[in-house]
Amino acid sequence: MAARGGSAELLIEGVGKRFGDVVALDHVSLSVAQGELLTILGPSGSGKTTLLKVVAGFETPDGGTVKVGGTDISALPPARRDIGMVFQNYALFPHLSVKANVAFPLEMRNVAKPETERRVAEALAMVELAGYEARLPKQLSGGQQQRVALARAIVFNPRLLLLDEPFGALDRKLRETMQLEVRRLQRRLGLTTIFITHDQEEALVLSDRIAVMNKGTIQQIATTTEIYERPANDFVADFVGESNIFHGTMSAPGAVTLDGGRTLVVRSDRQAGAKVGVLMRPERFASGGTNQFAGEVIESVYLGTSFKLRLACEGGLELLVRQPARGALPAAGAKVAVGIDPEAIHVF
Amino acid sequence: MFSSRSGFWPALPALILLLVFFLFPVVRMLGFSVEAGTLDWYAKALGEGLYLRVLWNTFEIALLVTLFCLLLGYPLGFLMATTTPFWATMGFIFVLLPLWTSVLVRTYAWMVLLGRNGVFNRMLMEAGITSDPIPLLHNFTGVLIGMVHVLLPYMVLPIYGAVRKVDPAIPAAAAGLGASNWRIFWRVWMPLTLNGVFAGCVLVFVLSLGFYITPALLGGGRVIMIAVLIEQQVREALNWPFAAALSAVLLAATFAVYTLAQRFTQPETAR
Numbered sequence: 001m002a003a004r005g006g007s008a009e010l011l012i013e014g015v016g017k018r019f020g021d022v023v024a025l026d027h028v029s030l031s032v033a034q035g036e037l038l039t040i041l042g043p044s045g046s047g048k049t050t051l052l053k054v055v056a057g058f059e060t061p062d063g064g065t066v067k068v069g070g071t072d073i074s075a076l077p078p079a080r081r082d083i084g085m086v087f088q089n090y091a092l093f094p095h096l097s098v099k100a101n102v103a104f105p106l107e108m109r110n111v112a113k114p115e116t117e118r119r120v121a122e123a124l125a126m127v128e129l130a131g132y133e134a135r136l137p138k139q140l141s142g143g144q145q146q147r148v149a150l151a152r153a154i155v156f157n158p159r160l161l162l163l164d165e166p167f168g169a170l171d172r173k174l175r176e177t178m179q180l181e182v183r184r185l186q187r188r189l190g191l192t193t194i195f196i197t198h199d200q201e202e203a204l205v206l207s208d209r210i211a212v213m214n215k216g217t218i219q220q221i222a223t224t225t226e227i228y229e230r231p232a233n234d235f236v237a238d239f240v241g242e243s244n245i246f247h248g249t250m251s252a253p254g255a256v257t258l259d260g261g262r263t264l265v266v267r268s269d270r271q272a273g274a275k276v277g278v279l280m281r282p283e284r285f286a287s288g289g290t291n292q293f294a295g296e297v298i299e300s301v302y303l304g305t306s307f308k309l310r311l312a313c314e315g316g317l318e319l320l321v322r323q324p325a326r327g328a329l330p331a332a333g334a335k336v337a338v339g340i341d342p343e344a345i346h347v348f
Numbered sequence: 349m350f351s352s353r354s355g356f357w358p359a360l361p362a363l364i365l366l367l368v369f370f371l372f373p374v375v376r377m378l379g380f381s382v383e384a385g386t387l388d389w390y391a392k393a394l395g396e397g398l399y400l401r402v403l404w405n406t407f408e409i410a411l412l413v414t415l416f417c418l419l420l421g422y423p424l425g426f427l428m429a430t431t432t433p434f435w436a437t438m439g440f441i442f443v444l445l446p447l448w449t450s451v452l453v454r455t456y457a458w459m460v461l462l463g464r465n466g467v468f469n470r471m472l473m474e475a476g477i478t479s480d481p482i483p484l485l486h487n488f489t490g491v492l493i494g495m496v497h498v499l500l501p502y503m504v505l506p507i508y509g510a511v512r513k514v515d516p517a518i519p520a521a522a523a524g525l526g527a528s529n530w531r532i533f534w535r536v537w538m539p540l541t542l543n544g545v546f547a548g549c550v551l552v553f554v555l556s557l558g559f560y561i562t563p564a565l566l567g568g569g570r571v572i573m574i575a576v577l578i579e580q581q582v583r584e585a586l587n588w589p590f591a592a593a594l595s596a597v598l599l600a601a602t603f604a605v606y607t608l609a610q611r612f613t614q615p616e617t618a619r
Contacts, residue, residue, distance in 0.1 A: 056524055058520055077523070077525055078520070078523040078524045079524070079525075079526050080526075082526075083524065083525075084524075085519055085521070085524045086515070087517045087520075089517060091517035091518045091520065091521035091534060092521075093518060093521075093522070093535075094518075094540070095539045095540060104522070104527075105525035108525060108526035108527045139569050141613055154523065156525070156526070168586065169532075256492065316593075
């Protein structure tokens with residue numbers, strides 16, 4: 001579903017970067033297909049921003065190459081990379097009008113005046129800011145500033161669009177609107193895009209594929225469903241979404257004995273004796289199911305559409321469970337039984 | 349002017365001090381200039397060629413000092429604001445240390461350096477660049493060098509502040525959008541730091557107008573600026589009314605420059 005053209009538009013190979021003793025990027029390799037939106041998801045300090053800076057040319061890597069459309073751009077200065085970027089705080093030119101801001105990259109490329117006029121108008125129309133040409137950035141709301149930054153980043157038909165946590169400063173509702181808008185625009189223009197965020201929900205909404213980063217390495221690159229349903233390791237399972245993660249050993253084909261002693265029926269072709277991790281998403285529990293858990297409610301929260309329960313089960317297991325909000329919210333101390341089917345348990 | 353009644357009282361002691369020991373003497377001094385009931389002293393100050401030349405001299409020196417301070421101060425302030433913390437600290441030491449040293453001491457130091465047998469001339473002659481000492485002291489050049497040195501911090505600090513205030517992502521964004529360093533400077537840095545440049549220029553220019561010690565010592569009586577003239581009138585000619593009239597002219601000129609500058613300092617105008 002990811003690639004439109006199929007060819008790798010952006011190719012990062014073995015990029016490393018150290019700051020003193022800190023390894024910011026540890027031989028990172030990834031490729032982004034033409035027209036694809038790839039999200040780099042990770043906590044702060046994971047190296048995602050450094051990676052973006054390397055691609056944009058603001059940071060020189062210690063090793064490795066960055067190729068766009070087959071050409072090695074590692075040695076080019078930012079000004080000659082033809083990459084559009086939306087910064088965290090937009091970095092609009094405060095002394096220039098909206099129009100002059102958007103015209104800036106064209107001006108730098110010595111585009112003729114009528115052509116500039118036409119393209120600026122086009123870009124502003126695309127982000128629904130026609131009529132705001134004469135305003136200064138400080139006369140705009142956060143969402144409007146973001147649109148200007150976006151128009152400025154796409155007006156010169158860049159080879160690549162980079163988005164550095166662009167929604168962080170917006171309130172929740174506006175953020176959701178902008179996310180969808182960016183997604184629509186990106187699809188319409190077929191722009192190869194890298195999006196940086198620490199917000200896993202945002203990553204799931206926007207991306208074709210997600211690369212989860214931690215400590216300077218890529219933990220997993222996969223489609224959004226793959227990342228959520230079949231995470232590769234503890235970090236990904238824990239970082240993306242709510243999760244119940246346990247460790248254990250395959251006691252027989254299709255059975256895991258958890259470290260606490262409880263045995264679960266699972267779908268897995270891992271060999272008996274293998275050490276494995278087990279992930280159960282809170283919303284995958286139901287009242288019935290092959291694997292039954294009886295427990296006592298420690299904590300219960302009403303979330304409108306669902307109840308979020310923390311259960312203490314036999315064998316010292318603690319489970320996070322989401323149930324559709326029907327009836328009364330179970331109080332702390334109440335006895336609750338839940339179950340989960342083997343298909344809903346991910347073994348890694 | 350005061351946001352609340354209680355906000356006024358803490359300022360009272362300082363206000364009284366200024367009223368009694370500053371405003372009153374100034375008004376009193378200005379009174380001297382019109383004591384005779386005529387504006388004759390003003391006519392003399394602004395009408396006679398000799399004194400007009402002094403006034404012109406003063407403005408010319410102030411302008412040149414401002415220009416040279418700007419040419420030296422912008423790169424220095426810019427560098428200090430964008431370099432590593434270590435070099436920024438070094439820069440601050442070298443900019444601020446002179447500022448904390450007495451102007452008198454610094455001026456005497458320049459006399460030692462610039463004299464006929466001063467350090468500079470000896471170095472130049474030993475290097476064979478010149479056979480005779482170049483006159484650097486008791487002339488226009490000497491006054492200019494000394495004043496630029498003394499006033500440079502007043503240019504560097506506002507510019508440093510203005511550069512520091514610019515979000516580093518903004519010039520980075522300009523680079524990413526295809527701007528060369530040259531264009532980043534003229535299209536981004538310059539307009540965004542213009543306020544600091546203006547503040548520095550006004551400070552240096554206004555301070556130059558009334559500068560006394562440095563032109564008096566390095567000019568050696570041959571470069572007369574208005575403050576030097578006023579001192580001569582008070583101490584040597586004992587002509588207090590004329591000195592008062594000259595002071596009033598200086599005060600008016602300073603106010604005029606300040607007001608003009610205020611009018612032109614409009615933050616971040618649109619294009």
